[in-house]
Amino acid sequence: MQNDVRDLPGGNADSLNRFLGGSPLSVAFRLILLSILVGVVLAAVGFDPWNILHSIRVLFQRIWDFGFDAINWAWRYFLLGAVIVIPVWFLSRLFGAPRGR
Known part of the structure; x- marks a missing residue:
């Protein structure tokens, strides 16, 4: 039983990455790009922020x-x-x- 692998609860960084869906910096970058893309589409439709x-x-x-x-x-x-x-x-x-x- 010494060689059995046990899943230990992850630290704060692992749970944050799992909650966000990736590292915080990459998620922020993707959200910024998606916000710009959606903003361009909404501006083309005629929305005013x-x-x-x-x-x-x-x-x-x-x-x-x-x-x-x-x-x-x-x-x-x-x-x-x-x-x-x-x-x-x-x-x-x-x-x-x-x-x-």
């Missing part, structure tokens, strides 16, 4: 407006295509274009 609630409201307003603009855009293209497609379809049926039998 000094007035975050107003920025969120403006974002939802833009998404709402864009949603109805997308429906309007699709409707206009549908009508534009239908001006050509429907008469061609009707004329092909009227004049007896060959049918796949």
Whole structure:
């Protein structure tokens, strides 16, 4: 029994590393880089760090407006295509274009 290996509780450094997911310096560096990346994405969306609630409201307003603009855009293209497609379809049926039998 002298050669048995026993797991002893780790010291403060081991428990801190396990809690953070790595050494404190590397975790801080990763968090700084991730914060910069997320900040760039949020700035591209239009968020302002000094007035975050107003920025969120403006974002939802833009998404709402864009949603109805997308429906309007699709409707206009549908009508534009239908001006050509429907008469061609009707004329092909009227004049007896060959049918796949």
